[in-house]
Amino acid sequence: NLSIKDLCIEYEGKQVLSSIDIEIKNAHSIAIIGPSGGGKSTLLRIIAGLETPSSGNISINGKDIAFRENFLNEYRKSIGVVFQSYNLFPHISAIENITLPLVQIHKLDKKDAVQRAESLLKRFQLMDHSHKRPSQLSGGQQQRVAIARAIAIKSQFLLLDEPTSALDPELTSEVLDMIDELKGEYRDLILVTHEMGFAKKACDYTLFIADGKVIEHGHSKDIFENPKSEQLMGFLDKIL
Numbered sequence: 001n002l003s004i005k006d007l008c009i010e011y012e013g014k015q016v017l018s019s020i021d022i023e024i025k026n027a028h029s030i031a032i033i034g035p036s037g038g039g040k041s042t043l044l045r046i047i048a049g050l051e052t053p054s055s056g057n058i059s060i061n062g063k064d065i066a067f068r069e070n071f072l073n074e075y076r077k078s079i080g081v082v083f084q085s086y087n088l089f090p091h092i093s094a095i096e097n098i099t100l101p102l103v104q105i106h107k108l109d110k111k112d113a114v115q116r117a118e119s120l121l122k123r124f125q126l127m128d129h130s131h132k133r134p135s136q137l138s139g140g141q142q143q144r145v146a147i148a149r150a151i152a153i154k155s156q157f158l159l160l161d162e163p164t165s166a167l168d169p170e171l172t173s174e175v176l177d178m179i180d181e182l183k184g185e186y187r188d189l190i191l192v193t194h195e196m197g198f199a200k201k202a203c204d205y206t207l208f209i210a211d212g213k214v215i216e217h218g219h220s221k222d223i224f225e226n227p228k229s230e231q232l233m234g235f236l237d238k239i240l
């Protein structure tokens with residue numbers, strides 16, 4: 001459950017999100033779609049606790065996010081985040097990318113961290129690449145390692161910001177398959193994406209954001225098959 005009340009944020013006096021008000025129940029996977037510059041990443045960063053809104057409240061599964069430093073420090077540890085690009089630490093191997101946060105931030109034993117990392121790498125067919133640095137991996141492999149790292153902490157929430165935007169179609173489906181597989185688990189995920197087919201098929205709920213406002217939101221099927229606003233119709237026409 002995600003509830004956002006009267007959320008606003010401005011940068012340099014410019015309103016980037018204005019009065020976002022939504023209440024979503026019984027959705028485990030939420031897609032955020034919309035034109036470039038509309039505020040999708042900004043909203044995701046606020047939900048991740050990486051940015052503080054000018055006003056408003058967010059609560060996730062009934063718990064408010066308190067935008068205070070000591071709360072946020074703990075809160076950020078509890079969610080997995082994957083960004084558009086530049087996800088991995090460049091100077092260490094794939095497996096170390098996964099184990100480092102587990103050991104340093106989550107205080108796992110090295111041995112347990114390696115075990116957890118290996119089981120994820122195996123599961124996502126990345127074992128052959130575990131010793132490679134990010135620059136030696138394909139874009140799709142890098143994003144899969146980034147997602148493995150984000151879920152290694154066993155967070156309840158996974159936030160993904162266009163995890164496939166830098167990938168060609170084949171690698172895109174590789175990463176989308178992986179995300180689809182995660183949905184079967186206990187996790188809730190919020191995904192910013194330009195992959196409309198995936199949003200429709202794989203996400204329970206879709207938010208359409210443009211010009212800093214939620215223009216339409218609803219079950220994915222309704223949003224894609226029965227758009228109501230001119231803006232969403234125009235957006236879908238252009239992109240499909």
Ligand code: ATP
Pocket residue numbers: 011012016034035036037038039040041042043
């Ligand atoms: P895209 O699809 O291109 O990723 P988006 O919907 O994710 O776009 P945001 O990154 O949320 O868009 O940006 C929304 C607006 O806020 C943009 O006009 C952007 O220039 C502005 N913006 C975002 N972050 C900052 C910042 N730190 N300082 C100033 N302006 C910002």
Ligand code: MG
Pocket residue numbers: 040041042161
């Ligand atoms: Mg963005």
